[in-house]
Amino acid sequence: MFKKILCAVDGSEHSLRAAEAASELAQKFGGTLTLLTVAKPVTLTPRLKEFFKEESLMGEATYVLEPMTEGVLNEAKKRAQAKGTAKVEAVVLEGHPARTIVDFVRRNKIDCAVLGSRGQGDMEATLLGSVSHKVSSLANCTVVIVK
Numbered sequence: 001m002f003k004k005i006l007c008a009v010d011g012s013e014h015s016l017r018a019a020e021a022a023s024e025l026a027q028k029f030g031g032t033l034t035l036l037t038v039a040k041p042v043t044l045t046p047r048l049k050e051f052f053k054e055e056s057l058m059g060e061a062t063y064v065l066e067p068m069t070e071g072v073l074n075e076a077k078k079r080a081q082a083k084g085t086a087k088v089e090a091v092v093l094e095g096h097p098a099r100t101i102v103d104f105v106r107r108n109k110i111d112c113a114v115l116g117s118r119g120q121g122d123m124e125a126t127l128l129g130s131v132s133h134k135v136s137s138l139a140n141c142t143v144v145i146v147k
């Protein structure tokens, strides 16, 4: 039923638990697991841009990805692999988190998207974060919210 499984990770403990659950689902259904993190572009000042160019760290881009991104994906990958799915693909995209996740689901024909109920924000007042709320409403696939 769920052949293509996506887990959206933002580095929060909730999203790492989501990665574990997604890994178990992938195992049960013999499906593939993709981890996706959406990084906010960080706008650079002209001087910093020059610096990065001189150091050949980037091309013409006016932004860099949040430095946390790689660590977030590596940690999620470890947690997912510990639950049994050996082959885990990791993807980084830039943009608005909910919109980017919903687009990714549509473009890649994802069958099931797994998210944590909360993320880095983790305010106690509400049950669901804005990203999990928007993705569960707008994605054209089954959405699993891990508490």
Ligand SMILES: Nc1ncnc2c1ncn2[C@@H]1O[C@H](COP(=O)(O)OP(=O)(O)OP(=O)(O)O)[C@@H](O)[C@H]1O
Binding pocket: 007, 008, 009, 010, 012, 014, 015, 018, 036, 037, 038, 039, 097, 114, 115, 116, 117, 118, 119, 120, 121, 122, 123, 128, 129, 130, 131, 132, 133
């Ligand atoms: N930038 C992101 N990239 C990938 N997945 C994300 C991202 N942000 C949130 N998520 C996913 O959505 C889940 C819920 O996080 P969400 O951001 O909705 O809650 P929050 O941070 O507690 O609240 P808010 O961001 O609304 O203040 C996370 O556990 C994760 O699965």
Ligand SMILES: [Mg+2]
Binding pocket: 010, 119, 120, 121, 129, 131
């Ligand atoms: Mg958040």
